[in-house]
Amino acid sequence: FGGTVESLDYEVIENYAYRQEQARRGKLYVWYYVGVKWFFALLIGIGTGLAAVLINISVENFAGWKYEWTFKIIQHSYVAGFIVYTMINLALVFSSVFIVTQFAPAAAGSGIPEIKGYLNGLTPVISGSIGSVGGGLALGKEGPLVHTGACIASLLGQGGSTKYHLSTRWLQVFKSDRDRRDLVTCGCAAGVAAAFRAPVGGVLFALEEVTSWWRSQLMWRVFFTSAVVAVVVRTAMGWCKSGSCGHFGSGGFIIWDLSDGQEDYSFEELLPMAIIGVIGGLLGALFNQLTLYITYWRRNYLHKKGNRVKIIEACLISVITSVISFGLPLFRECSACPSSDVTTDCPRPPGMYGNYVNFYCTKDNEYNDLATIFFNTQDDAIRNLFSAKTIHEYSAQSLLTFLVMFYSLAVVTFGTAVPAGQFVPGIMIGSTYGRLVGIFVVRLYKKLNIEEGTYALLGAASFLGGSMRMTVSLCVIMVEITNNLKLLPLIMLVLLISKAVGDAFNEGLYEEQARLRGIPLLESRPKNLMRKMTAKEACGNQKVSYFTRVVKVADAANILRTNSHNGFPVVDHTRSGETMVIGLILRSHLLVLLQSKADFQHSPLAVDMRSQSIPIRHSLSDFVKPVSSKGLSINDIHLSPDDLEMYIDLAPFVNPSPYVVPEDMSLTKVYNLFRQLGLRHIFVVPRASRVIGMITRKDLLFED
Amino acid sequence: FGGTVESLDYEVIENYAYRQEQARRGKLYVWYYVGVKWFFALLIGIGTGLAAVLINISVENFAGWKYEWTFKIIQHSYVAGFIVYTMINLALVFSSVFIVTQFAPAAAGSGIPEIKGYLNGLTPVISGSIGSVGGGLALGKEGPLVHTGACIASLLGQGGSTKYHLSTRWLQVFKSDRDRRDLVTCGCAAGVAAAFRAPVGGVLFALEEVTSWWRSQLMWRVFFTSAVVAVVVRTAMGWCKSGSCGHFGSGGFIIWDLSDGQEDYSFEELLPMAIIGVIGGLLGALFNQLTLYITYWRRNYLHKKGNRVKIIEACLISVITSVISFGLPLFRECSACPSSDVTTDCPRPPGMYGNYVNFYCTKDNEYNDLATIFFNTQDDAIRNLFSAKTIHEYSAQSLLTFLVMFYSLAVVTFGTAVPAGQFVPGIMIGSTYGRLVGIFVVRLYKKLNIEEGTYALLGAASFLGGSMRMTVSLCVIMVEITNNLKLLPLIMLVLLISKAVGDAFNEGLYEEQARLRGIPLLESRPKNLMRKMTAKEACGNQKVSYFTRVVKVADAANILRTNSHNGFPVVDHTRSGETMVIGLILRSHLLVLLQSKADFQHSPLAVDMRSQSIPIRHSLSDFVKPVSSKGLSINDIHLSPDDLEMYIDLAPFVNPSPYVVPEDMSLTKVYNLFRQLGLRHIFVVPRASRVIGMITRKDLLFED
Ligand SMILES: Nc1ncnc2c1ncn2[C@@H]1O[C@H](COP(=O)(O)OP(=O)(O)OP(=O)(O)O)[C@@H](O)[C@H]1O
Ligand SMILES: Nc1ncnc2c1ncn2[C@@H]1O[C@H](COP(=O)(O)OP(=O)(O)OP(=O)(O)O)[C@@H](O)[C@H]1O
Numbered sequence A, B: 001f002g003g004t005v006e007s008l009d010y011e012v013i014e015n016y017a018y019r020q021e022q023a024r025r026g027k028l029y030v031w032y033y034v035g036v037k038w039f040f041a042l043l044i045g046i047g048t049g050l051a052a053v054l055i056n057i058s059v060e061n062f063a064g065w066k067y068e069w070t071f072k073i074i075q076h077s078y079v080a081g082f083i084v085y086t087m088i089n090l091a092l093v094f095s096s097v098f099i100v101t102q103f104a105p106a107a108a109g110s111g112i113p114e115i116k117g118y119l120n121g122l123t124p125v126i127s128g129s130i131g132s133v134g135g136g137l138a139l140g141k142e143g144p145l146v147h148t149g150a151c152i153a154s155l156l157g158q159g160g161s162t163k164y165h166l167s168t169r170w171l172q173v174f175k176s177d178r179d180r181r182d183l184v185t186c187g188c189a190a191g192v193a194a195a196f197r198a199p200v201g202g203v204l205f206a207l208e209e210v211t212s213w214w215r216s217q218l219m220w221r222v223f224f225t226s227a228v229v230a231v232v233v234r235t236a237m238g239w240c241k242s243g244s245c246g247h248f249g250s251g252g253f254i255i256w257d258l259s260d261g262q263e264d265y266s267f268e269e270l271l272p273m274a275i276i277g278v279i280g281g282l283l284g285a286l287f288n289q290l291t292l293y294i295t296y297w298r299r300n301y302l303h304k305k306g307n308r309v310k311i312i313e314a315c316l317i318s319v320i321t322s323v324i325s326f327g328l329p330l331f332r333e334c335s336a337c338p339s340s341d342v343t344t345d346c347p348r349p350p351g352m353y354g355n356y357v358n359f360y361c362t363k364d365n366e367y368n369d370l371a372t373i374f375f376n377t378q379d380d381a382i383r384n385l386f387s388a389k390t391i392h393e394y395s396a397q398s399l400l401t402f403l404v405m406f407y408s409l410a411v412v413t414f415g416t417a418v419p420a421g422q423f424v425p426g427i428m429i430g431s432t433y434g435r436l437v438g439i440f441v442v443r444l445y446k447k448l449n450i451e452e453g454t455y456a457l458l459g460a461a462s463f464l465g466g467s468m469r470m471t472v473s474l475c476v477i478m479v480e481i482t483n484n485l486k487l488l489p490l491i492m493l494v495l496l497i498s499k500a501v502g503d504a505f506n507e508g509l510y511e512e513q514a515r516l517r518g519i520p521l522l523e524s525r526p527k528n529l530m531r532k533m534t535a536k537e538a539c540g541n542q543k544v545s546y547f548t549r550v551v552k553v554a555d556a557a558n559i560l561r562t563n564s565h566n567g568f569p570v571v572d573h574t575r576s577g578e579t580m581v582i583g584l585i586l587r588s589h590l591l592v593l594l595q596s597k598a599d600f601q602h603s604p605l606a607v608d609m610r611s612q613s614i615p616i617r618h619s620l621s622d623f624v625k626p627v628s629s630k631g632l633s634i635n636d637i638h639l640s641p642d643d644l645e646m647y648i649d650l651a652p653f654v655n656p657s658p659y660v661v662p663e664d665m666s667l668t669k670v671y672n673l674f675r676q677l678g679l680r681h682i683f684v685v686p687r688a689s690r691v692i693g694m695i696t697r698k699d700l701l702f703e704d
């Protein structure tokens, strides 16, 4: 990656080849095209859903076996147990980081920052994700799932993988960046929907985070993909009900069901909840800042040293995590089981899941509250933290210890060379301090209908809000995760506060990371200083490099070699001798032309564009940018001295109507144009000399 | 209304006054401005929330009294009961239609089509809505609530009402259509959130239906408004818990709680559910078509005849509704109460709400299933239809009777001169045939875990999807209404099917109605034929009417009088004698200038725009379009013969950089530009002669 990420062309390049293709397309083709789109959306949904089920079941089973064995061994010896535990973790993490560094370096990280700015190529992240999450690291499995969805989408978008000879011509209908990006949006939505079993949350996530703009057709297709994911995941879960999924258990569509939690809240509780929001904003902003520094340092010092360092780093972190999660509970005194409560098992029976873990306790009816959250899979730990009717289960001291430790681990683990997600760790962190606040509220207000678990949920929402700065999608995801709609107003409130507090310090996690990786993200709001600038000022003193319509090959190659711009105006002369801009040519298209040489001509005369006899030597698909590779470079192209003396007429290949702005338009307006339409190039031109026509709403309303 | 609806200017007019104002604004002002925006969002939330509570409580109380009295009287005489029932209904409806026709003609209808295209002015719809819904008409109270939200918003947007001398200068900060439209979006969201107690649904509704484009700041403010509504409504409901709300009962945040409904579904059930989707699509499309015809007929024949006809019409419909809802159950034989079920009261005790209404039954332990849905408030009827654990409560015959009758009533009632919403009637219709399908499924599959109520819910979703054609927002609203997240995948499925089926026939309800009223709505997708057209072709052979920079007042008035365009290019001469377009002037601004006369000058010489000494005779707020009135017309302005001989320099008042497109840009691109940026005018200009600069992503990334 690095600072050389190129933008996508969201604009349709209406060159001659495109218009020919459009003209050739019949009604049937349009139907086929739309059909393929929906078919792909279906495939993405099914694929991502299955991947999610696979990852979930594998992670839970690996982790389940791990804890089962460890618990068996510590009946005899804690030292042996510790060694086995650490070793299993190490093995899992090693396998993950090994796979990733060897086969798919792009799979490291959460994938979301990349997807936000760019689409990353296809990589098998699934196996890596199983290892790292099963290995107990402080990261979640949902980032990789989003990545998986996006990968399936981009694979389909190029009509199969050319690398593995899987492509077929019939599926290569998507010839623009736009269609592909739409598919990737579907993939992201599917990933989130699958990870959290939150279909609506997935749709909103994709719309809020991934695309900067919104079209209702796209929304509908994204919605469809999410629905497919939901049905697939649900069916698979139904299959687990019969007990055939091992440690995964019977599953269920809702991950952390809170529907029997707190029913109601009173007015006084709004204050502690607001405090949770503030804490979330502060800790979230701090998290973003710390991870930014660490990622920066890693990129510039550590990871430069090659794959071995990455592997060692991940293994080291795994060992540290194991030591902390096994060691700290040892120092914690056990508490007696609550006697009043008969319905819950305390301590929980060995090999089961639930609250009240008996770990290094002297008596049998005791439990270790630190082990209950630390010595557990993340899913179970969160379930325990969210659980209702377990007031006073955790001591403030344990929660605080866990918070500090896990926060540090999460910060350090972020950015290692393993597939990672930040949602689940965020929920862990948030629910810890949420529950902490809950403990104090219970003590203070002395009312019985306050549930600490509800505060844990609000804490989770606040941390995610403070770190990722999403609103609507996060809100919906939290509700879908916990199945408690009654808490919606509270979740909204907490999210509003934490986002506002976080925004006062820095940007969201994904934005910060994307910026660090040099992915150019445009903020949704133009900067204030843009109001006073004009379009011309934004260009500075740049001297525009342009092409004339019929250009000598030597000159063209020269221009391409001496700069790195990706788009060039093409200028022609009218009969009266004046110049006229006839369009924009992309570097990538020019390179294709130079490589194929089919359009070279000996004379510097222009083709007549109006005649019917222009030879079409290129089909539209020649110009399609390959997704997985970097694309052509001018240095890859060999041009003989004869070639260099030839000419090439660019007119059929230009985008004849790029968007233009007059030179003194304010930059705010230019910004809005650029961002709303997802452009890549805008020409700044002199003021027009006359107005040929006006277009208003009426001119665009066509009756059928 | 009619065909003369004008578009909003979503574009910021960067004229001289604007730039002066911008320059004068300090940091403090910006803070103040942002603060006011949020403060208004808060006010909208509180206001709409309170209005919703008021409407809800009043409607339920009026209807409650009505049914209480009627039930008391029919103990003695059914004839007397019928008369009282009809009279009360008539009185309520009459009061509603009287208020509306006399004081606020714009309050009729649901308000949503108007809001979609245009913002409608402020009108008191609350009282009207109470009457019409309480009077038992086949319409819902949520449309008026959306209208109320939008009205509060537009009232705030103009800084109070000038009509009632409530405006203050301090609140008049919103000087552009853009800010106002944002506020209205907040208002709509608040309305939906309040009507269904569905805050997230409200946000999505506003984004999916009202705004055609999406900005994340706006989304956040809309989200805030919804959260406020939720808190307000919830607090008010808490107050009702103590029983002080009369017939409204204890309320609760979820309207029709289905959380104890069907837990799971099997694969075979997907087929009947798909059938429900198809039925929904068909009936929904039919509904749209029928209402379209009826509205058309009403507008062109009936309502031309004045207010008296409107009142008579509404009263007639009220009587018919009363006759049907009272009369039909009389013909229905009562069924015996289910004996197995001990938990539910059967028949329900008088004066209470619930299933199993005893109406015109011979025995005491019998109930009338038609009366259970017909002779009830809509909220209660829906609750009964959705209710779980009441298998075999309704006979297929009763449901069918009700479906046919209510559907016809809903079609006929739509478009009468009372405030109306289509959501609740839609839910009624949909849940009826949903339950009907459910009855057959229960019979066919003979499994006990199928709940007819669940099918009713899916039916409701399908009808709304088939009629309104929303996806994500409808889905979220349905979930928030019923509090059953587990049914989400099914709701998504049904919505997808019904929308697809409906789209095959016609457009959504709001789009059809908006089109009928001449509100120009741009579809989200450009038409296919636009691909082959250029911008110039879209303008046809129009001769552009333009102004020269310094124009004689007589000429200006003349141009304004001879056409009805709303924007004009302004053309100047450069020193070298060439023409140059210097911007766009709006008709409304020109009229302000002509009226004030302050800028008239005797000489035809232009002011030097670069000098510091341009006298500013207009502040930005002079140009703000009044919201409630039609605005100035050229015929209102008196110009003396002396005035006509004067000149006016337009340069300081033009929008110096309207968006321009080259003449041969394809219309698809123009369409996207127009729609994505919410424009009102685009200039079609000749191709540029040269490119002064290129703007790419890098030029728009500013570091802080
Ligand atoms: N044809 C050109 N002539 C002169 N300057 C150009 C030209 N094209 C781009 N530039 C300028 O060069 C800088 C970098 O251009 P470049 O084409 O690399 O775009 P970018 O912002 O990096 O986006 P991307 O490469 O992703 O399209 C920008 O400041 C841009 O204004
Ligand atoms: N200055 C002008 N000169 C020539 N034709 C114009 C001019 N302005 C608009 N038109 C044309 O006249 C028709 C109607 O213009 P009008 O200004 O009423 O816009 P509209 O589509 O009705 O939108 P609105 O009135 O809501 O702004 C359109 O076809 C438009 O292209």
Ligand SMILES: [Mg+2]
Binding pocket: A005, A006, A564, A566
């Ligand atoms: Mg570049």
Ligand SMILES: [Mg+2]
Binding pocket: B005, B006, B564, B566
């Ligand atoms: Mg008009």
